[in-house]
Amino acid sequence: MKCVIERNGVKVFGKAVHALARIGDELWLDPMMKGLAMRSVNSAHSAYACFLFSPLFFQHYSPDTGPAQDCGTVKCKLVMKSVLPLFRCLATIERNVDSCQISINLPDNRVIFQFHCRHGITKTHNLGFQESEALQAVFPSHLCPNVLKAQPRLLGDMVMHFPVSQEEITLSMSPLRVNLKSYYEDESDQMKAMHTEMSLDPSEFDYFQVGVDSDITFCLKELRGLLSFAESHGLPVSAHFGAAGKPVAFSVDDMVLEASVVLATLVNPESRTPSQATEAQAPAALR
Structure with missing residues (x-):
């Protein structure tokens, strides 16, 4: 090559x-x-x-x-x-x-x-x-019931309100609202930490599709890199997801590049164990 x-x-x-x-x-x-x-x-x-x-x-x-x-x-x-x-x-x-x-x-x-x-x-x-x-x-994002698409500045401004130390966040979606809030696994951490929560109207997104009401919790650290990349190049970000425990995929695309991040989600907001349902796997043989 x-x-x-x-x-x-x-x-x-x-x-x-x-x-x-x-x-x-x-x-x-x-x-x-x-x-x-x-x-x-x-x-x-x-x-x-x-x-x-x-x-x-x-x-x-x-x-x-x-x-x-x-x-x-x-x-x-x-x-x-x-x-x-x-x-x-x-x-x-x-x-x-x-x-x-x-x-x-x-x-x-x-x-x-x-x-x-x-x-x-x-x-x-x-x-x-x-x-x-x-x-x-291995994740067919086109089959996900919920889809969000937004300008990178909107998502960047949302994430900016969470401290760098924030490991996981919960995204809630219904036909009327989209909520994003802090998530803490340990109850003692919940008492000490600062809680952040914000709510957005569907009209703020470029595309908004709700198939099922959902609350998904995923790691924020791995997502920050893609959001930073998208914002620096002005590329809209799409999110495809469904119920808790199923992966969430964030993606951007242009004429010359495509990028995606697939994250596991917790089985439910109260769970202490990340979903093992899927994510990256190697093909059976080299091609």
Whole structure:
């Protein structure tokens, strides 16, 4: 695989890495004909995220891994701590980087990130990878009875009212209102912590579909990265969900990229055990 990202796209790609770093400690690179997918999952398999960059996103994109390899056969699993520092300072990247070339070196099991900077400076990073089956979320979001779609600024303003330490929130939806409030697993924490609750009218959303009244509780930390990405690029965010205990999927899409985060929800607001009903799983074989 070899691809070249132009200057403006390098920051976008970096923001995607930042969002995925909120999910898990490992990053999967999956080059396919329809684009380059980057995926991550947390250790409990209760949160999964995927960014898919179409070939149109790149100045050059070739998914072939080599003359002796079928297209898309190699799935690279990288340690997130080795990738994130390359995109740590996005402001510096925006000022100094003209393009970024990403390629896979099969004989050495290396992913090569090459940054072409101003004044003719080239920075090359060789990261070791492990071949691994690609992750894929098994969740038919189109079958969900409840759908919300909103501008990223609205969701960003809502989340901003919750402290960074807030781990989980509860989203309640009915034909008349949408409520978002703090959730605390431990009763002693409920007594000490600040409670935040807000209510929104359906008219504030771009799209509002209620199939069933629902109260779902999910982790906020993993969602913040996608919301930050969406807000920085002005992309509307869609949420698909149903009853408590079923996953909730948040997604954004553009002409050149798609991104989604799938989160497990508690069986009910009083439950102490996250739902094990589904989430990320690897396909039976490499393709």
